[in-house]
Amino acid sequence: MDDYLRISLLHDFYGALLTERQNEVVGLYYEENCSLAEIAGELGVSRQAVHDSLKSAVTALTGYEEKLGLARKFARTERVIAGIDEGLDEIIRETDDRRLAGKLEDIKKVLNGIDD
Numbered sequence: 001m002d003d004y005l006r007i008s009l010l011h012d013f014y015g016a017l018l019t020e021r022q023n024e025v026v027g028l029y030y031e032e033n034c035s036l037a038e039i040a041g042e043l044g045v046s047r048q049a050v051h052d053s054l055k056s057a058v059t060a061l062t063g064y065e066e067k068l069g070l071a072r073k074f075a076r077t078e079r080v081i082a083g084i085d086e087g088l089d090e091i092i093r094e095t096d097d098r099r100l101a102g103k104l105e106d107i108k109k110v111l112n113g114i115d116d
Contacts, residue, residue, distance in 0.1 A: 004030055007026065007030045007058055007061060008030045008031055009071050010061040010062065010064070010065050010071055011023075011026050011027065011030060011031070011061060013064075013065070013070045013071050013074070014060075014061050014064040014065070014068075014070075015027070015061075017060070017064060018057050018060060018061070019057075021043075021053055022053055022054075022056065022057035022060070023057075024043070025039060025043075025050055025053045025054050025057060026054065026057045026058070026061070028042070029050075029054055036050045036051055036054075081111055081112075081114065084111060085108060085111055085112065088104050088107060088108050088111075089108075091104055092104050092105065
């Protein structure tokens, strides 16, 4: 997975655990694609301060994921749901029982609504 995407995903899961400044810096750098210089100018700090804050934030986010594994579990759950969804589609296509197909469609709606 691309490093920017990975850190952005970890930020989604664990950003609230960072300091306010770290959270802001990670959001600007990884999600808004701002340079270190741009972030420094916006926050009124040195480029080195932004770099240090970013480095410590990424270390923290990575540590949270190593300990808690929420992003990994989320990705695994998404894959499992997609597999179930595909299986239900196959059964719906192959069945002549419209009542069964309707119930399976209802199950698919529940499955697809899990992450809302």
